[in-house]
Amino acid sequence: MEVRTAVGGARSIVARRTRRRATLAVAWAGLGTAVLLATASLVLLVVTPPVAAEPTLTGSRPVDGGILLAFLAYSAFGALIVARRRDNRVGWIFLGAGVGFQLWLFAHRYAVAGLVAWPGALPGATLAAWLTLWIVVPGFVLAFTFLPQVFPDGMLLSPRWRPAAWFAAAALIVWAVTWATVPGPIAGFPGVDNPVGITAIGRLDSGIGWVMFVLAVLASAASLVVRYVRASGVARRQIRWLAYAVAWMGLTLVVVSVGSEGVRAAEVAGEVLFPLAIAGVPLAAFVAIFRHDLYDLDVVVSKTLTFGVLVALITVAYVAVVATVGAVAGAAGELSLTLAVVVTAVVAVAFHPVRTRVARLADRLVYGSRATPYEVLAGFSRRLGGTLDAEDALPQMARIVGEGVGATAVDVWLVVSGGLRRVALWPTDPHRSSPTSPEAGSSPGPGTDRVVEVRDRGELLGTINLTLPEGRTLTPTEDRLVRDLAAHAGLVLSNVRLLEQLKASRQRLITAQDEERRRIERDIHDGVQQRLVTLALALRMAATRAGRAPPTELEARLEGIAAEVAETLAELRRLARGIHPAIVTEGGLAAALESLAQRAPVPVELQLTPVDRLRTSVEVSVYYLVAEALTNVAKHARASTATVALDRHADHLRIEVADDGAGGARPSPGSGLAGLTDRVAALGGRLELDSPAGGGTRVRAEIPCGS
């Protein structure tokens, strides 16, 4: 048995290795094909003699060459992804699209050579011309529909998106077939008729395939958007990389179309940018899949924005200068190389201050609402004025600091007895690794770039730790800003600490009060009550010992005193119960609430979820709360029934006492309910009274009961 398992295991390892080797072979063969095709295209591009009205793809041979190389990136990154993750369809899509594009480019070059440059010299030139009609379609459909559908993990978002994939496949076939069979001359090659032109299909309007393709692209984009919205963490960052590449492509297309309108500068920029944009998509996908943790996309975006705006500005200035100089010189159009260089240099120098501004603007766009130090400080004071709650103040402070200086992360640490405790973080990403508690006054901990101490009258209250984007440091202004904020933060932190101390002290008071009441109750039962019972017993015995019918006056008086003592005892019992509900500590909360329900004059329904024993102060508070609420129901509500519900939700105990009475209850100062509100608040909970006139009364409370 064991032997067979071992053999089976070995066999499966061998099979896996074989499959892996086959996969790699296919991947490298795909890349090899693409490289061969690209090389052949480049050779043709160089050796083909210039011809008049040459049909180029982009308008010029050099740009055609650039695009050729750019499309190689598809095959290269595709093969790289396949080699490492052969299960991820993204790699195969790029590999396939890359080969498709190269086929298209090669077919085009070959047709140009065989039909225009050396007519009749190359075999199969007409076939190549026909291929240019449609061979680009598979690459397009792969890159624009299947890729967004399965990015980044190679799987469809869910089986429900399968129809979108099938539709994309259908669009591919319809588009390729309608374009491959368009009758008449082949576009770009006048005089060469489509060898497989089919009028019947051609009449079908070759636009149908295009429309289907556009619809498929929209569906795929929708899938990616849905994936982004649902995703978190890594998947989100991966999709942002791809989105960034696509956005870049979009910008480039804008530049190119401006260029095709005759703006020379935009044309030049487009010729450089377009191949880069093409190669950018597979590059971004590769980075997204393997290196998303290595580079900070935000930095890349910020640098791109700076660069893009600068290029645009320089272009505008260049055009302006050229137009002016051209008009002055009377020589419209061509400028000498020297003049172009001079203009560029002047623009570059003049725009250095602009560059700084642009970089700042780009940072602000990328990192959030950074403003001038004064604005940040003012905003800080304003927001702090708006909140008194310590739980709000610190996260707000972290956010203000973070947004103020463009940090990636801010942690606020509070000095508590025996060390530092992180009391706020920004952004509030629970996945963010929490840096280890830094030692006060020492160098910043790992992952922290700047630690600012918060002091109040010289006493260290806490620290503000900043993490900055890669490669960024605080400017002197920003550093001063953080220190100013830290000075203000002293007030906040000392407030927070005071509040924490106050909370603890209130809890101690409640606990002490409960303890005291319990002691008094015990003293009553074990001391006074015990003595009174003994006394009453003695009195009764004295009365009966003396008692021979008919009772004497003394016996009657002894009996009377004994009865009086018995009354006192009953009263004492009620009093003791009011001081401390012994039943809570002895029988537990459920038993205590049951006894309350039993004593209430109104029928009470109990909905108690079993809970473990809790802190005495919590249990006793719940008892007082229910007792007070039921007393109010009996006294004021004119209700026919009441409900007491108790359950535990995470680390909170929830209590609700509801009745179907007249409602309209108001907590008046000094009332039992007001006292209970304080008690519940002291335990860190809150109490709500909901009592619309005619709509019954609900008293709800939530008390933390962390285990």
Added chain:
Amino acid sequence: MRVVIADDSVLFREGLAALLDRSGFEVVAQAADADELAALVAADLPDVAIVDIRMPPTHTDEGLVASIALRERHPDVGILVLSHHVGSHQAVRLLADNPAGVGYLLKDRVTELTGFLDAVARVAAGGSVIDPEVVVALLDGHRRRGRLDTLTPREREILALMAEGRTNHAISDQLVVGIKTVETHVAHIFAKLGLLPAPEDHRRVLAVLRYLRVG
């Protein structure tokens, strides 16, 4: 009848012992805490032990815990527990499994001499005694839950008296009605609660108690 008293107050113990001695009971031993009680009961095997719920060291429910333990070890020894306040959950804990020879009274009842001596005797003889206030609390609780809704007020009154361990005769005396009338009511109560009438008085009480506990 041989009695053991357990209470941490010497004065109370002496007073109670005096009362019992004078009334024909034989107080064989007195205990000041739960451990002493267990030792004394094991040594003397009395007819009944009168136990205060609160005893050292925590003064909460030591007496109750000790009583439940005694019930298991010496099922023939009657236990009368004295409580400082009405704790129906305590009574239920004590009477839950087998209420024969068990009693639960408020401590104050001691001063109602005849009633108290009667209760001691009943428990010693294997009967059950529950403080009227506890019965009222239990009955109220159950009435609210709708289980006893089918009973008439008179039947409920009689059930409460039964729960206190009274015989039909005692009930007829108390309510000033004929013994036959009481028997008819009792039969109705059993019928309505789906309980089979049992030949012995205290068995009926057991049934009632069991109903109160489970209901």
